[in-house]
Amino acid sequence: MKISVLSQKVYNFLLAAYRWYLLTAERSLDQAYKAALQIKAIEDEYFDGNKIDVNSSKYTSSMMDYFESDLKKQLRIARMRLTEFKGSRFFLSESNQKAAIKAGIEYANPATILEKLRFIDQVIAKYTNFDYETTSSDLVTQPKPEIIPLDSAIAPDIAPAPLSAKLSSKGWDKKPRGKANSTGILPRSILSTVTRLQVELDPRSEEDVVKNFRQAQRRTIISVRFFLLLIIVPILTHQLSKTLVVGPIVDSFRSSEQTGIFINYEMEEEALEALEKFEERTKFDILIGRLTPLPPEEMENHVKEKAREIAEESRAESSSAIKNVFADLCSVVAVIWLMLVSKPSIAVIKDFFDNIVYGLSDSAKAFIIILFTDIFVGFHSPHGWEVILEGVSRHWGLPGNHSFIFLFIATFPVILDTIFKYWIFRYLNRISPSAVATYRNMNE
Structure with a gap:
């Protein structure tokens, strides 16, 4: 039934x-x-x-x-x-x-x-x-207000597109011309004065200015929000996956006392060195009178207790390194997913960066370029890269391979330096020659 x-x-x-x-x-x-x-x-x-x-x-x-x-x-x-x-x-x-x-x-x-x-x-x-996420197609395809650089005296033949065409309702539907490709006969100053008068006399200029401001505001909000997500999402994913998912699984496999305490020889050497220092410090304190003399059996038990404490710390550090590997993989997956679902936002960020970078003065551009090149490819950069690689190796529980570290330092900064120089020669030299001249003078 x-x-x-x-x-x-x-x-x-x-x-x-x-x-x-x-x-x-x-x-x-x-x-x-x-x-x-x-x-x-x-x-x-x-x-x-x-x-x-x-x-x-x-x-x-x-x-x-x-x-x-x-x-x-x-x-x-x-x-x-x-x-x-x-x-x-x-x-x-x-x-x-x-x-x-x-x-x-x-x-x-x-x-x-x-x-x-x-x-x-x-x-x-x-x-x-x-777009599903933002109106980034409108934000990206719309040209930015032309920023007249200070190098007009060096490159007077590079003239911007008329500003009135950029601010008019028809001009916003057209594809903007690049700064390096917009050439003219008259100097920038004359054209900028004429176009400024045209904009001021245009009855629709106020509406266009409000529209441009709202678009810039929306672009800034989208960029700031995406940067915050790019920082919060991987950190939060790492902590949650390590605590709730990866941590219990790794602890269940490494709960037995028979599992290895150390996952690489460097951790074992550090543990032995810490135990030797503890034993020598104890004997030194006894010799100078800080501690009362201990019988051999009590001294041995004291050292055994410290050895167990070091072993537990090393076991926890090994488990944490294993957890970090899988938690970092989860963070990478989360970042890739964020990139895939935020393609419109990435396009907006590119336009946001263009506005910031190309809107800086020539001295500011040169300062930022020198700062980044000196940090990543400068004379003292190998020490920084060595610290970073050793920190990453320790984070994942890998032994520090000095041959790999030296090979990386010998190749990667050189590649970065080549990319920096190519970007300066290929793009910045056409867009802002005076910034390149300032950069060379500051380097010399």
Whole structure:
């Protein structure tokens, strides 16, 4: 009797699961349709039935952030559910449809399905190039306000594109010209004066300035947020995986007293050296009268106790090194995942760095270049690289291979130095020749 009741429950559960599987396509389409309706409701209520413009100056920055986040959410739901709908329809065979009829499942009318699909496509087609995470496509493709460097006297033939074309509504849709490729006949100062007057007389300049400021603000917020995530995510992943996942597994394997205490010879040498120093210090304290003389048996027990303490510390250090290896792998996976899901943010950060680096003065550029080159490829850099490599080896419980360390120091800084020099010659020399001249003068 009990077996029959249990079999009936299992049958009912499997039947419910099969019905849920057969209705996956229709359920996904309904969810995508609801998301499209949400987007359409925002358009009708706040944007007069037009496309949601995240750069609109009609509402405040907080309101636009709210609209943008809601739009991202609904677009993500609609696109994911449409993909699920297509996949479910692909695996739905004729036999499945017959089984659905036997199970009492009635599918929606094909005309209703086509009408929903047409409505969803009409809504989300307006946002084909809209990124899930940010509006980085707009931020990256839009040209930055031209910063006139101080080296116009050295390279007067390099003239920027007209500033009015960059600030006008049409100019923002065009691909910006590179600084090194924009050439002209007249000097920069004359062209910059003319373009500045054009911008000041343009009645739309105020609206463009507000739009540019909001885009710059959004770009800065995205960059700062991504940098914080890039620091917090790997550290948090390392600590959580080491404490909750990797730690208990390693401790269970190394809980036995028969497991090795040391995982490399350097740790063993350090432990023996610490024990010898303790024994010699104890004898020295006895000789100078700090400690009372101990019998040989008590002295031996005292040294044994210290040896056990050192062994426990070495065992914990070995276990921690093994945990660090797997926790670091989890952190690397977390960083890779963060990079994959944040591709739009990475593009925004590149544009953010371009604004910062190329907006610095020539002396600041030269100072930063000299600082980085002296730290990583300078005369004293081998000592720093040696400390870093020894720290990494100790972190992972690896023995310090001095041959590898010396080979790394002999090759890697040279490669970095070559990359620095190539970047200075290939890019910086064309964009800011006076910065290169300042860098050479400061080096000499």
